[in-house]
Amino acid sequence: MEVSIEKDIIMTSENTEKNESVNVQKAKISVKNTKVWYGDFEAIKGISMEIQPNSVTAFIGPSGCGKSTFLRLFNRMNDYVDGFSMEGKIKIDGANIYKKKVHVEELRKEVGMVFQKPNPFPKSIYENVAYGLKIQGITDKKVIDVRVEKALKQADLWEEVKNDLKKSALALSGGQQQRLCIARTLAVEPSIILMDEPTSALDPISTAKIEDLIFGLKEKYTIIIVTHNMQQASRISDYTAFFYLGELVEYNKTKSIFTKPEKKRTENYITGRFG
Amino acid sequence: MENANYQKELLNQAGLEMMSLCISQLGKATEAYLNNDADLAEEVIYTESHVNALDISIEKNCERYLALYTPVAKDLRFVMAILKINIDLERIGDHAYGISKYVVDDEDPTPAHLIEALQFEKMHATIQDMFDDIMDAFENENVKSARKVFKKDKILDAINMEAFSIIETEIKKDIQVIGKALQLSSIIKKYERVGDLIKNIAEEIIFYKKAELLKHKGKKK
Numbered sequence: 001m002e003v004s005i006e007k008d009i010i011m012t013s014e015n016t017e018k019n020e021s022v023n024v025q026k027a028k029i030s031v032k033n034t035k036v037w038y039g040d041f042e043a044i045k046g047i048s049m050e051i052q053p054n055s056v057t058a059f060i061g062p063s064g065c066g067k068s069t070f071l072r073l074f075n076r077m078n079d080y081v082d083g084f085s086m087e088g089k090i091k092i093d094g095a096n097i098y099k100k101k102v103h104v105e106e107l108r109k110e111v112g113m114v115f116q117k118p119n120p121f122p123k124s125i126y127e128n129v130a131y132g133l134k135i136q137g138i139t140d141k142k143v144i145d146v147r148v149e150k151a152l153k154q155a156d157l158w159e160e161v162k163n164d165l166k167k168s169a170l171a172l173s174g175g176q177q178q179r180l181c182i183a184r185t186l187a188v189e190p191s192i193i194l195m196d197e198p199t200s201a202l203d204p205i206s207t208a209k210i211e212d213l214i215f216g217l218k219e220k221y222t223i224i225i226v227t228h229n230m231q232q233a234s235r236i237s238d239y240t241a242f243f244y245l246g247e248l249v250e251y252n253k254t255k256s257i258f259t260k261p262e263k264k265r266t267e268n269y270i271t272g273r274f275g
Numbered sequence: 276m277e278n279a280n281y282q283k284e285l286l287n288q289a290g291l292e293m294m295s296l297c298i299s300q301l302g303k304a305t306e307a308y309l310n311n312d313a314d315l316a317e318e319v320i321y322t323e324s325h326v327n328a329l330d331i332s333i334e335k336n337c338e339r340y341l342a343l344y345t346p347v348a349k350d351l352r353f354v355m356a357i358l359k360i361n362i363d364l365e366r367i368g369d370h371a372y373g374i375s376k377y378v379v380d381d382e383d384p385t386p387a388h389l390i391e392a393l394q395f396e397k398m399h400a401t402i403q404d405m406f407d408d409i410m411d412a413f414e415n416e417n418v419k420s421a422r423k424v425f426k427k428d429k430i431l432d433a434i435n436m437e438a439f440s441i442i443e444t445e446i447k448k449d450i451q452v453i454g455k456a457l458q459l460s461s462i463i464k465k466y467e468r469v470g471d472l473i474k475n476i477a478e479e480i481i482f483y484k485k486a487e488l489l490k491h492k493g494k495k496k
Contacts, residue, residue, distance in 0.1 A: 261348055271347060271349060
């Protein structure tokens with residue numbers, strides 16, 4: 001199954017958005033005919049797509065459709081899964097990330113990840129954010145202080161914790177912990193942030209804060225978010241990709257997907273008729 | 276999802292009821308006018324409150340459906356279409372009320388030669404035909420039927436355009452008809468607006484089914 005965003009956007013332009021100028025930038029991530037197996041189970045069945053820079057792309061689809069597997073390809077998180085094998089090419093900024101000489105640690109500086117459940121380290125708030133920087137070998141405390149403050153501000157957490165930086169991160173609320181994890185990701189200054197259902201364990205107010213944050217962050221980062229919340233996908237993403245049974249069924253601008261999806265399966269899924 | 280579908284079906288049924296009611300109101304108002312039947316006109320005036328109540332009920336149910344089920348894609352277009360169609364139908368109901376008021380307020384019948392000269396019955400037949408088309412379009416989600424009304428509306432526009440000079444001629448012939456001629460001219464204008472409202476409804480049905488915006492496009496093929 002090959003779906004090119006460029007093709008789809010142009011299709012959108014011709015078919016439904018005639019007056020809208022289309023500006024397809026050079027892809028941040030380019031995926032070519034990628035297949036993934038866990039043992040003999042084919043989880044991803046030959047997907048090609050391009051992810052636009054400085055945008056939010058939402059991956060939607062029923063459980064088991066392959067969207068999280070696909071997301072985890074971008075920072076090679078699947079490498080450690082038993083029986084994982086893949087074929088195809090995934091390029092970030094034009095470079096194949098599955099080449100042998102690629103250092104996974106280097107790749108993950110570039111591609112940060114936020115998970116479903118907030119997973120702060122059992123350390124202080126400060127140490128959590130500084131952790132990645134120290135791993136990178138940064139030892140100058142002044143530099144670390146500046147980066148920690150910057151990251152906490154970007155994650156909209158600074159005002160709430162600036163006087164308690166030594167407090168254990170585990171004492172924070174769930175929503176604060178998730179923003180701390182985002183700050184920890186931002187501190188190492190990646191260009192891509194992967195989010196795997198980042199708000200599914202949070203209350204509506206914390207969810208709204210994270211969504212506002214995502215909206216603000218796309219100016220500097222390329223964000224990909226896996227979500228089961230259709231309204232969240234429609235609220236925050238610029239592009240939406242619908243996965244089903246390991247295939248990319250439809251990939252287009254979010255406003256097209258949620259107003260006039262081209263495929264019946266997409267319409268049935270987003271209107272809650274299956275999945 | 277079953278519940279959402281059930282709520283959607285309720286809205287659909289309410290929309291159909293509103294359409295049938297407003298079509299019936301305009302039909303009765305016209306019949307009352309042509310036959311100078313004040314009793315029938317009174318019935319239309321009385322029923323107007325039912326039209327208004329149904330209008331409010333549909334609007335509230337659309338609001339509730341949007342708030343509780345946050346529809347997208349086809350479901351969203353459906354509720355948007357119902358909301359707009361409801362407004363158009365309520366206005367058709369208002370025109371039926373207006374025509375009926377003329378019948379009740381003025382006991383004298385309109386001279387038959389005026390009705391004939393102004394092609395009022397042709398206008399009435401065209402409107403009925405357009406009502407049949409949108410009813411079929413709404414009930415059976417038939418886009419083809421919806422598209423038929425655009426051409427038919429031109430007949431109404433043409434009659435309306437000619438009405439002014441015909442009235443001028445008739446008044447010149449007989450100054451006594453001035454009051455009735457002006458009243459009929461006003462009714463013809465109402466009919467012309469009803470034609471436009473039917474066109475709007477057709478546009479909404481096409482938007483719902485095809486996600487195709489026809490508004491302000493000029494050409495409706």
